[in-house]
Each structure stands twice: as structure tokens, then as C-alpha cells.
Amino acid sequence: MTVAEFSVAGQVQISVASGPAVLVASDGSRGVNWYNIQFGGGGASSAAFKATGSMLRCRFINCSFYALADSDACLYLSGGTYAGLTFERCHANINAAGTRPTYGFYLAGAGTGSDNLFIGNTVLCGTTAAYYNALYNQSGTVVKDNVFIGGVNGIRDASSETDAAGNALYVGNYCFGTDSTAANAGGMEVTQNPTLRCIGNWCSDNGTGHWYVGTS
Secondary structure, eight states, X not given: OEEOOEEESSSEEEEOSSBOSEEEOTTOEESOEEESEEEEEBOTTOEEEXXXXXXXXXXXXXXXXXXXXXXXXXXXXXXXXXXXXXXXXXXXXXXXXXXXXXEEEEEEOSOSOOOOOEEESOEEEOSSEEEXXXXXXXXXXXXXXXXEEOSSEEEEEOOOOOOGGGSOEEESOEEEEOSOSSTTTSSEEEOSOHHHHEESOEEEETTEEEEOOOOO
């Protein structure tokens, strides 16, 4: 795991002008807890916090992820196994008015054991999707009480896992997306088993409000 230099000006900050402030590569990360940290970085094909290796049983509490205007994502986890992670009371956006990253949180792993994640009371923003999830076998994962501001979608779940027992649960989230004013199209789009795992999510579908009920 590579960490950029710390700077303290009223808060703890890990930032870099270009590239990820923290990079978790092939060596991975296990049991690391982050509290009250501001991560700043990004640039094309990068992110404020980026993991291409595996992360297990790590926690992010009261953290913010601020990326540069041309960043792919504020928080990017793709290529490894991601299990037992907690993100609570966090925020991800670009630190400039009127601009957003492509994704607030981009999550797509190569491993089959990316389960038991918790994402709660968090605000994510992104022009394509505030929260993009394509992890496989997410048994025990709960995404609850968040605000997701698109972009095209607030939540876009593109997981190929067809067994509902291996899908993430979405509970009580507020989502905005511009993809369509029709229900089940803008604020949230969930590919597999949406009627079985999406509970009490309210969406603004390009300005028209709907409860998300899925279309499977």
C-alpha cells in the first residue's frame, strides 16, 4: 500500500496533485481502519483512493474522498477481492463547485469472495453513476441510508451474480439520476433480482419521484 504525504491544517489530509492519494496494489490491505481522513487526488484514469489489489476487513469512518475534475472516480476498487469493508458517514465528490467525477464509488472485483460490505450514511456523487457496483457474490452486503447523486444513475448495480443470496441489499437510499423520468430507470438501475433485494429506496428519476421497485 502506497500513501502520499500527510498534511495537517485543521484536519488530517492525505493528498497528491496527480494520481491516487492512497494506492492499494498487489500487496493488498487487511484490517486497516481510517477515521476522519480527507483523501485528495485523482487525474485521468485515477482516483483519490484506488485499490487494484485486495482489501479485507478495513473500515472508513467519517472520511471524505475529493478527486480532481477529470478523475474517473473518487473511490475506485477494481481487480481484487473486497470483503468485510465498512464505509460509514463518508463523502465523495470533486472539491470544486459545479463539477463531479465520473463515479463517486466504483466497485468491481475479480475475486469471488467480495462479501459482507457495509456502506451507510454516506453521500456519493458522479456523472455516470454515484455508486457503480459490479462485484460478484456479495453475500451479506448492505447499502443503507445513503444519498446517491448522479449523473445518469444514482445507483448502477451491474453485477452478473444471478443468485439473490449473492447480491447486495439496497435499503432506504435516496437516489437521483437523469437517465429517464420513468420509474426504475434514472435514480437506480439494478440488473439482477431487483425486486428481491431493493427495499424502500426513493428515487428522483430526472425530477420525477418514484419508489424503486425493480422490473425483474
